[in-house]
Amino acid sequence: MSLSHSELCYPKLSSNHMHVHYLVQEQERSKTYAFNMDKDLCTPMGELLDCRFERLEKALNVMIDSLAKNTPSEKLAEELVSAQEDLNDGLKLLERHQNNYGRIQQLRQETSLLDTQIKDIASSLWNMRKELKAVPTTAHPMNGQRYRFTTAELLAYGRRISRNTLPPPGVTNGVDMSTPEPSQTTQTPFTSFNTSFNGTVGTPGPMSATPNTTLDTQTTSQQLAAAKPNTTEAKLPQHLKPAVNPLHNAAFQPWPTEAQIRSGGLAAIQRLVDAGIDPRGYDPEEEERKKQAEEQAKKEAEERARQEREAAERRMREERERMARERERARQQMEGGAGADRRDSVVGAGPRASKPKQFTFLGADDDDDEDED
Amino acid sequence: MDSWPMSVDSPALDPPSVPNGGDEPKHGGYSRFELELEFVQSLANPQYLNYLASRKFLTNRAFVAYLEYLQYWARPPYLKYLTFPTATLKMLELLQQEKFRQDIISPDLAQALMAEGMKTAVEWHREG
Known part of the structure; x- marks a missing residue:
């Protein structure tokens, strides 16, 4: 309304009026803008701006009227300026208001985002809890005693028992064959080897290719065993023969085999008892050591006696030799x-044959011994 | 295998001490720990049980008392020395029942136990 009015007035207005008119247009625009953005805002801000704008419009109208009537008044102009400033303040307020509103919207968005995040986390936690509760766990006897162990101990134990709790891959076929399930008997190179092996020995065991035979031998062996339970130890059921045959590599048993039992410490003790030893x-090792030490x-x-005997013999031999030498020397002397006496008479005293030596016969003998040593 | 004279009146022994490299009394070169470990694991073999039953060991009161005493293998620190834990512990448990001690004299039962034990050993891990 005011816009059309201004347009109508525009040609008649002076430059001063043109300026005011421009301002009004600008404010109108910002007002429209502000209200578009502000539709769902609380009204006090809109009312405030409305009344300030009306005041400016009124002042402007009065001013235009007074100009049209050619009775300009300073008071009216001042009123217009103050209305203008008022509106400017209001617009600044609006700006802040709008900024705050934007910030509130942003924060609301953030909170809703975080809310959904929390909901997601909570629901995923719930799902996890459900999954965890659904995981089957080993049932512990609640009243039983709990024992402490470390992971390392557990792993070491697992490694130790693994060869006895799970057959190696190649053996699985053999075990399947040995269980009385003829439907599972499939011919593999491995079992055919066993067949040929058993064939040469002449014992048609469970490794033979025909399942019917397997069942027959089993039942007969069971009947035999049932008839004479005392002979089970001496006569194993046919299908167990491969299991106690050390040459049969395909044997796996989740317990100690008879061969192992028979070669164990208890069997060794039995042998000792049979031999009459408590x-x-x-x-046995200690006894062996003792025997060896003895x-x-x-x-x-x-060895010592022999050495002593030898030493004594040597001494005696040396003694004999010495005596023989002494006798020889004495004889030579x-x-x-006698010769020297004869020579003395002929040649005179020689360098070695000195007279006193003849009188210290034994002393000269000692000298000779020392020379030998 | 015969055993030396047993008596119900002989006092119950404490489980042997875990080997620690010390100087333990030896029986035929083996410590009591070694022998009892070997024996308790031999009991896992159904055929051996059948043999023991056929030799009337399982009706001997002293032997039954010994079986009861052997239950210490189900507890630490002895438990971890069993290398055939599954069958050993099961058989040790079954042997405490008088009915089982009487029934195992049947070779059919021994046979069935062996078949089942084998099957379980092959298939237990396939369940998961």
Whole structure:
């Protein structure tokens, strides 16, 4: 309305009026803009702006009227300016208002976003809890005692028992074959090897290719065993023969085999008892060691005796030799002494044959011994 | 395998000490720990049980008392020395029942136990 009015007035207005008119247009625009954005805002802000704008419009109308009537008044102009400033303040307020509103909207968005996040997390937690509760766990006896162990111990134990709790892959076929399920008998190279092996021995065991035979032999062996339970140890059921055959590599049993039991410590004790030895406090290794030590001691004693005997013999031999040498020397001395006497008479005293030596006969002998040593 | 004279009146022994490299009394070169470990695991073999039953061991009161005593293998620190844990513990449990001790004399039962034990050993891990 005011816009059309201004347009109507526009040609008649002076430059001063033109300026005011421009301002009005500008404010109108911002007002429209503000109200478009502000539709759902609380009204006080809109009312405030409305009344300030009306005041400016009124002042402007009065001003235009007074100008049209050619009675300009300073008071009216001042009123117009103050109305203008008022509106400007209001617009600044509106700006702040709008900024705050934008911020509120942004925060609302954020909170709703976070709300959905929280909901998501909560629901996923709930789902996880449901899944966890659905996981089947080992049932622990609640009243039983709990034992502490470390992961390392558990793993070490697992490694130790694994060969006894799960057959190696190649053996699985053999085990399936040995269970009385003829439908599972499939011919593989592995079992055919067993067949040929068994064939040469002449015992048609469960590894034979025909399942019917397997069942027959089993039932007969069971009947035999049932008839004479005392002979089970001596005569194994046919299908177990491969299991106790050390040459049969395909044997897997989740318990110690008969061969293992028969070669164990208890069997060793049985052998000791059979031999009439009380196994209590008896250690074959210890006994062996003792025996060896005794033998060693005996050998050493013999060796020592032999050495002593030899040493004595050597001493005696040396003694004999010495005596023989002494006798020989004495004989030579005797002969030499006789010769020297003769020579003395002919040539005179030689460098070696000195007279006093003849009188210290034994002393000269000692000298000779020292020379030998 | 015969055993030396047993008596119900002999006092119950404490489980042997876990081997610690010390100087333990030996029986035929083996410690009590080694022998009892070997024996309790031998009991896992159904055929051996059938044999023991046929030799009337399982009706001997002293032997039954010994079986009861052997239950210490189901507890630490002994438990971890069993290398055939599944069958050993099951058989040890079954052997405490008088009915089982009487029934195992049947070779059919021993046979069935062996078949089932084998099957379980092959198939237990396929369930998961």
